[in-house]
Amino acid sequence: MSERVETEQDGSFIFDVNRFYYDAAGQVIQESKPGQAGFAQYVYGDDGQLVFRDRDADNAQSTSGVGKSGSGLDERVYALQDARQNITAIIAKLPQGTDQPSAWGVAERYAYSPDGELAVV
Numbered sequence: 001m002s003e004r005v006e007t008e009q010d011g012s013f014i015f016d017v018n019r020f021y022y023d024a025a026g027q028v029i030q031e032s033k034p035g036q037a038g039f040a041q042y043v044y045g046d047d048g049q050l051v052f053r054d055r056d057a058d059n060a061q062s063t064s065g066v067g068k069s070g071s072g073l074d075e076r077v078y079a080l081q082d083a084r085q086n087i088t089a090i091i092a093k094l095p096q097g098t099d100q101p102s103a104w105g106v107a108e109r110y111a112y113s114p115d116g117e118l119a120v121v
């Protein structure tokens with residue numbers, strides 16, 4: 001399965017294709033971008049809930065610190081869920097987007113209304 005993103009530049013179309021790879025349960029386990037074999041990888045627990053995601057945040061194969069050595073993956077974030085299996089928080093090394101993140105903390109927190117509407121808080 002894949003998702004196609006099209007952008008137009010100078011009157012001609014450039015096709016950037018992100019590919020998503022699924023396990024037997026239909027969950028995304030890997031995402032790739034043009035020129036990157038493994039842009040992101042997703043790991044689930046026995047209950048099928050997302051545990052963490054590793055990603056090549058700087059788009060550089062030469063930098064890696066998580067996952068398989070030489071994978072280019074350099075960022076890991078963990079997902080926390082509530083009893084209804086909704087993701088309620090993303091835990092990451094902070095500050096994100098810097099060369100030297102130093103401490104784990106809540107990067108984003110989510111809340112759900114009674115009818116299931118998501119809000120970033």
Ligand SMILES: [Ca+2]
Binds near residue numbers: 056057058062072073
């Ligand atoms: Ca990298």
